Amino acid sequence: MNDTALPFDTAILDKLADVIVGTGLNLAPGQDLVLTASAEALPLVRRVAAAAYRAGAGVVAPILSDEEITRARYLHGHDGTFSHAPGWLFEGMAKAYEGNAARLHIAADNPMALSDMDPAKVAEAAKANAAAYKPALAKISGFEINWSIAAYPGRAWARQVFPDLDPDAAQAALADTIFAASRVDRADPVAAWAEHNTELAARRDWLNEHDFAALHFRSSNTDLTVGLADGHLWQGGAAEAKNGITCNPNIPTEEVFTTPHKDRVEGTVRASKPLAHQGTLIDGIEVTFEAGKITRAKADRGEEVFLKLIETDEGARRIGEVALVPHASPISESGVLFYNTLFDENAACHIALGQCYKDCLRDTAGLSDVDIAARGGNSSLIHVDWMIGAADTEIDGITLSEERVAVFRGGNWAD
Ligand code: ZN
Numbered sequence: 001m002n003d004t005a006l007p008f009d010t011a012i013l014d015k016l017a018d019v020i021v022g023t024g025l026n027l028a029p030g031q032d033l034v035l036t037a038s039a040e041a042l043p044l045v046r047r048v049a050a051a052a053y054r055a056g057a058g059v060v061a062p063i064l065s066d067e068e069i070t071r072a073r074y075l076h077g078h079d080g081t082f083s084h085a086p087g088w089l090f091e092g093m094a095k096a097y098e099g100n101a102a103r104l105h106i107a108a109d110n111p112m113a114l115s116d117m118d119p120a121k122v123a124e125a126a127k128a129n130a131a132a133y134k135p136a137l138a139k140i141s142g143f144e145i146n147w148s149i150a151a152y153p154g155r156a157w158a159r160q161v162f163p164d165l166d167p168d169a170a171q172a173a174l175a176d177t178i179f180a181a182s183r184v185d186r187a188d189p190v191a192a193w194a195e196h197n198t199e200l201a202a203r204r205d206w207l208n209e210h211d212f213a214a215l216h217f218r219s220s221n222t223d224l225t226v227g228l229a230d231g232h233l234w235q236g237g238a239a240e241a242k243n244g245i246t247c248n249p250n251i252p253t254e255e256v257f258t259t260p261h262k263d264r265v266e267g268t269v270r271a272s273k274p275l276a277h278q279g280t281l282i283d284g285i286e287v288t289f290e291a292g293k294i295t296r297a298k299a300d301r302g303e304e305v306f307l308k309l310i311e312t313d314e315g316a317r318r319i320g321e322v323a324l325v326p327h328a329s330p331i332s333e334s335g336v337l338f339y340n341t342l343f344d345e346n347a348a349c350h351i352a353l354g355q356c357y358k359d360c361l362r363d364t365a366g367l368s369d370v371d372i373a374a375r376g377g378n379s380s381l382i383h384v385d386w387m388i389g390a391a392d393t394e395i396d397g398i399t400l401s402e403e404r405v406a407v408f409r410g411g412n413w414a415d
């Protein structure tokens, strides 16, 4: 393997590959794997494939992308072609999942790579892609199969995150933060993940036992009550897919999360970190909710993009996820803005505008979209997470009988 030129110790990639295949996917003997990744992540992709075959994988099917090829489309593609999407490829993926293939994505590209391209072309292509991808995405969001997302320190992404460092130092710094957040800098990463999953499960179970009607968030600039969906279920860490395999969909992960009630969110909240959305940095978001709906919205930077986002459809003005992440988490302590949701959402408590997770409701067998909405689950074409947790965040759980229980104090779990 020729990865001697990389400015970080590549031996740690073997540990990351073992965590991805063993803990992230928990790949079963005989299972096929659909693996999408940036071509730059090949040093990790090759190790993942080897680990998968050692674990008894059927066939590993890598589908690689390249930032320069993606950019070439927007630079040279002809007008009228941006509504094209590889539906045939996504149909093949959906077919693979129907046959119980597992799914892995390795993120490595600069999330801001398209920030200097024509936003209309990027938006048109994104919309066409989302529509064509729907059948495959439904298998993943319905948790039909075990899946996972992990990250590799790409060079352009590293320069975006650490603009003041030279390219080698930036890539080394991003590698360090990704490896630490993914817990592969430990002596026994698989054991570290088992311990982490046990801790997340204890938080999740505690919240499920209390079955709070609402959470009340307070910090400077924020006074927000988030009602929770009727029969909501907290999730976090390892979870069992419908094919019976317990996997960790995100490497790393620090959150416990559930479905809020789309009509029971009241008050004002200010974002605690910027949000990178389709190449635009949106900073200083401040919104007011009334009866679940955003009635006032502003941002210090990128306001136009944010206002357009919440106009996407009826559900884009309501929230579909609330997640708790302690301020003392490793990703938060790195103090780094990754411009990537996989990392940034695991740095702070967050809410997501748009689509809810059906898996965050109890007794969903046979539940129709109308039933989900009646219980408070939101629906939308978008699901956009943004951070609201800070060092001074206080959260009370409010029970059905209006009693208050301390959940967060000073940015961290109360107990
Ligand atoms: Zn989340």
Ligand code: ZN
Residues within 6 Å of the ligand: 321, 352, 383, 384, 385
């Ligand atoms: Zn989310």
